[in-house]
Amino acid sequence: MSNPTDDAINITVTVDTDNITESNKDCSVVFSEDLGGPIQDPCAPANFLTEVEKNQVITWTAVPKNGGSTVVFFQNVKREGGKSILKDFKRGRAHNVYTSKIRNDNSLKKDDEENYSITIGLNGYEGMAGSNENGPIVYLGKTVAYMNSYADNIWHTVAEAPFEIEGIAGHNTDGPIIFSGNRVAYMNGYGSNTWTELPSAPFTIEGIAGNNNVKGVLAYSGNRVAYLHYSAQSTWVEVNNAPFDIEGITGDYYGGPIVFAENQIANMGNYEANTWQIIQAPFDVEGISGSRTNGLVIYAGSQVAYITSYNSSPWTQVAPVPFIIEGISGNGTRGPIVFSGPQVKYMSDYRANQWHDVAPMPFSTRSFTIDPRLRLKSHAR
Numbered sequence: 001m002s003n004p005t006d007d008a009i010n011i012t013v014t015v016d017t018d019n020i021t022e023s024n025k026d027c028s029v030v031f032s033e034d035l036g037g038p039i040q041d042p043c044a045p046a047n048f049l050t051e052v053e054k055n056q057v058i059t060w061t062a063v064p065k066n067g068g069s070t071v072v073f074f075q076n077v078k079r080e081g082g083k084s085i086l087k088d089f090k091r092g093r094a095h096n097v098y099t100s101k102i103r104n105d106n107s108l109k110k111d112d113e114e115n116y117s118i119t120i121g122l123n124g125y126e127g128m129a130g131s132n133e134n135g136p137i138v139y140l141g142k143t144v145a146y147m148n149s150y151a152d153n154i155w156h157t158v159a160e161a162p163f164e165i166e167g168i169a170g171h172n173t174d175g176p177i178i179f180s181g182n183r184v185a186y187m188n189g190y191g192s193n194t195w196t197e198l199p200s201a202p203f204t205i206e207g208i209a210g211n212n213n214v215k216g217v218l219a220y221s222g223n224r225v226a227y228l229h230y231s232a233q234s235t236w237v238e239v240n241n242a243p244f245d246i247e248g249i250t251g252d253y254y255g256g257p258i259v260f261a262e263n264q265i266a267n268m269g270n271y272e273a274n275t276w277q278i279i280q281a282p283f284d285v286e287g288i289s290g291s292r293t294n295g296l297v298i299y300a301g302s303q304v305a306y307i308t309s310y311n312s313s314p315w316t317q318v319a320p321v322p323f324i325i326e327g328i329s330g331n332g333t334r335g336p337i338v339f340s341g342p343q344v345k346y347m348s349d350y351r352a353n354q355w356h357d358v359a360p361m362p363f364s365t366r367s368f369t370i371d372p373r374l375r376l377k378s379h380a381r
Helices: none
Strands: 009-015 029-033 049-052 057-064 073-082 086-091 097-102 113-121 126-131 135-140 143-146 167-169 177-180 183-186 207-211 216-221 224-229 248-252 256-261 264-267 277-280 287-291 295-300 303-307 327-331 335-340 343-346 367-370 373-376
Touching: 009 049, 009 113, 029 367, 057 073, 073 086, 073 097, 126 167, 126 335, 135 167, 135 343, 167 207, 177 207, 183 216, 216 248, 216 256, 224 256, 256 287, 295 327, 295 335, 303 335
Parallel strands: 009 057, 049 373, 126 327, 207 248, 248 287, 287 327
Antiparallel strands: 009 029, 057 097, 073 113, 086 097, 113 367, 113 373, 126 135, 135 143, 167 177, 177 183, 207 216, 216 224, 248 256, 256 264, 264 277, 287 295, 295 303, 327 335, 335 343
16 A cells, blocks of 8 residues: 555646646646656657556646746646546645645556646635625725626726735625635725735635625634634634535635535534534535525535525535636525636526626736646555
């Protein structure tokens, strides 16, 4: 059995940050393994094949070509097709690092292959919050913008954030909540156009949820979850650890945190009981949004499914999105909002089952997606 510490795989992703465009990205990104491993054929990332063993950890590190000064961010790493080999996708402690783990699964056989994608950004992390009731909120780097009317179809930019944003939550009418590291800040409505920092979280945050309407924020790191009701508390309160290593979070202060890993979703609807209730998703989840009362929407690749409340079943899948989704917001009652790069689409009526376009995000994301492969070694057990 491979030891995930001693036998880790390190892959360097070298990006020609000065010259990369969507049309030449395959020739502007080069993959290479350490310790004499393979180097990608020129202009052929799909041919870069990493051989792996069960239980190994993979770390991708992005660097600019020739030591350039442009910062490279890993937006995400995702499964794309073939055998499901990767799991536990995590953004690293640095903006240019991402990790995953090879499953230790008896169903995996030698020479099994999986396609995966890596999305890099040159202008900062990108993300979205909000709902169809009040419109989406988006961010890139330190810039936040909101759209409060699909009919007007105009993005409004607010004051620059006090830090490079790593994630966002909130309802549009009440303003956003953002984080970076263990720092959290909120804008309580857009009239003030002022960011207020909250007490530091008790850990380095990996994701947040919540909204300013009830002055509550939820955060996680690993399997730890904490909440802060910032009109009534000055310190964060940690709850019992989640039943798995968390990959994403949604929910609100009153309905409690909802977290996921692969196809498992868990909710803590009562802080006094301090227990998690688990339900199953119809596929391995890549992103989640919603709450216990308004239902959930989830996605993987270009597929989206919803339930109208936490305990309702079964899940209902909607028409596929015409792109590979990078993030989702919304809920199970009024529909999802999704994005990829600067593109944003929404579905506000599940019965109509149609996606609608809005104006592209009001900033240049400079994000690019590349598609390499993995193969289980022939001597893997």
